[in-house]
Amino acid sequence: xxxxxxxxxxxxxxxxILAVASKKFAVETNxxxxxxxxxxxxxxxxxxxxxxxxxxxxxxxxxxxxxxLCAPGGAEVGLAIAxxxxxxxxxxxxxxxxxxxxQKKDVKTVAVYSGIQSCRGASLFGLGGGWLDCxxxxxxxxxxxxxxxxxxxTMGPDRRPVVDEARCAGCRKCSVACSRNLMxxxxxxxxxxxxxxxxxxxxxxxxxxxxxxxxxxxxxxxCPADAIHAPNYLAEIDYGKCIGxxxxxxxxxxxxxxxxxxxxEPEPGATAGNAAPESPEPVGVGAAASPASRQGxxxx
Amino acid sequence: MKDYLALMFGMVFVQNFVLNQFLGIxxxxxxxxxxxxxxxxxxxxxxxxxxxxxxxxxxYKLVLLPLRLENYLDIISFILIIAALVQFVEIVMKKAAPDxxxxxxxxxxxxxxxxxxxxxxxxxxxxxxxxxxxxxxLKNTALGAFGGIGFTLALYLMASIxxxxxxxxxxxxxxxxxxxxxxxxxxxxxxxxxxxxx
Numbered sequence: 001x002x003x004x005x006x007x008x009x010x011x012x013x014x015x016x017i018l019a020v021a022s023k024k025f026a027v028e029t030n031x032x033x034x035x036x037x038x039x040x041x042x043x044x045x046x047x048x049x050x051x052x053x054x055x056x057x058x059x060x061x062x063x064x065x066x067x068x069l070c071a072p073g074g075a076e077v078g079l080a081i082a083x084x085x086x087x088x089x090x091x092x093x094x095x096x097x098x099x100x101x102x103q104k105k106d107v108k109t110v111a112v113y114s115g116i117q118s119c120r121g122a123s124l125f126g127l128g129g130g131w132l133d134c135x136x137x138x139x140x141x142x143x144x145x146x147x148x149x150x151x152x153x154t155m156g157p158d159r160r161p162v163v164d165e166a167r168c169a170g171c172r173k174c175s176v177a178c179s180r181n182l183m184x185x186x187x188x189x190x191x192x193x194x195x196x197x198x199x200x201x202x203x204x205x206x207x208x209x210x211x212x213x214x215x216x217x218x219x220x221x222x223c224p225a226d227a228i229h230a231p232n233y234l235a236e237i238d239y240g241k242c243i244g245x246x247x248x249x250x251x252x253x254x255x256x257x258x259x260x261x262x263x264x265e266p267e268p269g270a271t272a273g274n275a276a277p278e279s280p281e282p283v284g285v286g287a288a289a290s291p292a293s294r295q296g297x298x299x300x
Numbered sequence: 301m302k303d304y305l306a307l308m309f310g311m312v313f314v315q316n317f318v319l320n321q322f323l324g325i326x327x328x329x330x331x332x333x334x335x336x337x338x339x340x341x342x343x344x345x346x347x348x349x350x351x352x353x354x355x356x357x358x359x360y361k362l363v364l365l366p367l368r369l370e371n372y373l374d375i376i377s378f379i380l381i382i383a384a385l386v387q388f389v390e391i392v393m394k395k396a397a398p399d400x401x402x403x404x405x406x407x408x409x410x411x412x413x414x415x416x417x418x419x420x421x422x423x424x425x426x427x428x429x430x431x432x433x434x435x436x437x438l439k440n441t442a443l444g445a446f447g448g449i450g451f452t453l454a455l456y457l458m459a460s461i462x463x464x465x466x467x468x469x470x471x472x473x474x475x476x477x478x479x480x481x482x483x484x485x486x487x488x489x490x491x492x493x494x495x496x497x498x
Contacts, residue, residue, distance in 0.1 A: 002367045014384035025395035116467045
């Protein structure tokens with residue numbers, strides 16, 4: 001009997017205290033922050049440049065950050081956030097995907113490495129060269145694959161990172177993890193890439209690797225758009241000028257340049273980006289009223 | 301003073317909640333991947349254990365003992381009290397100390413119904429309840445806080461070990477949780493050496 005009464009009384013007192021506390025110490029939060037957070041994928045990848053989805057939601061809702069920065073969410077999430085905030089955004093950007101800047105074929109090795117099984121560990125070895133002859137090449141211990149929050153990078157049998165472009169969200173965690181700065185994220189609509197980072201002189205690069213850029217400048221001569229140059233012993237593409245004709249890929253003697261167009265399926269997102277000006281979506285104009293009314297309903 | 305020193309040494313090393321009494325294993329394995337989160341969790345545990353021990357002793361002495369309910373109502377009422385207390389602290393902290401809430405906030409609900417917290421309130425409950433109220437409260441709170449420090453120590457050591465294990469060549473079948481349990485077993489054996497000191 002006393003037990004029942006005591007427990008009931010205790011429960012009632014505690015419930016009362018909690019009820020009073022939740023009223024008295026209520027923190028006013030902007031409901032938009034919660035709504036934006038719900039719209040985000042919640043991967044906490046940090047690709048937007050903020051500490052996580054919660055931090056980004058706060059920045060978008062309260063500090064006018066760009067609503068289109070969420071790489072995993074893409075255009076869809078950008079539009080959803082814009083609808084919540086009642087602003088217009090340009091989501092015509094193509095999706096970003098990661099690409100390794102080294103093909104890691106036929107690289108000469110100088111030593112057998114058996115230390116810590118990570119690229120960061122291996123890159124400390126042998127005067128910063130790792131066990132590879134090439135100071136710029138992929139070490140192949142999969143730091144990028146481990147860093148990927150989406151499981152988009154797998155290490156192939158020859159210890160080369162293989163990016164699953166359907167899964168890649170372009171968050172750039174791999175480029176932070178790579179001790180050789182090889183991983184880059186670029187729009188999926190860019191197909192011509194230089195897959196070598198070797199800045200040694202041609203003769204030296206040639207000795208190390210059969211697939212190194214030796215700056216022979218054949219690509220420079222063949223390019224009709226004057227988009228590719230090799231100033232510092234390494235070919236660089238000016239994507240503002242590149243027309244994607246693929247002539248440089250055909251003449252490259254070391255197969256450093258690659259054309260990813262045949263391997264990539266035509267993306268619905270990529271074409272939608274190009275087609276955006278023809279059918280502009282009326283974001284924010286008609287939809288601006290909805291979040292306001294939703295807030296009004298929530299407030300009794 | 302001597303009492304408290306003995307209590308501190310006893311709770312941190314000899315009767316360590318995780319490594320000697322096998323309480324609070326879930327956060328010990330779950331939150332010991334990074335040292336940052338281990339410290340955050342540890343501070344939250346110290347805090348919650350301290351205040352839970354204080355409040356439960358208060359309720360025990362002032363409500364349960366006079367009503368002669370201490371034999372069978374202690375655990376169930378303590379669960380209720382601890383859960384409500386953690387909730388209350390979370391609400392207040394959110395308002396009064398947002399920075400502290402940022403640091404501890406996500407860990408507080410995790411430990412509200414943790415066995416280590418309940419264990420700390422039960423540990424010397426009967427022994428201390430014969431003391432005068434103020435001394436019983438002080439001793440029980442100290443016990444809880446020192447127990448939390450012991451938990452934090454174990455958690456931090458474990459997190460340090462697991463950060464190293466991340467880059468160590470561990471056989472594929474043992475990666476992750478299994479090797480963590482092996483490391484925990486080694487640590488528990490080492491702490492077993494403190495037995496009988498206090």
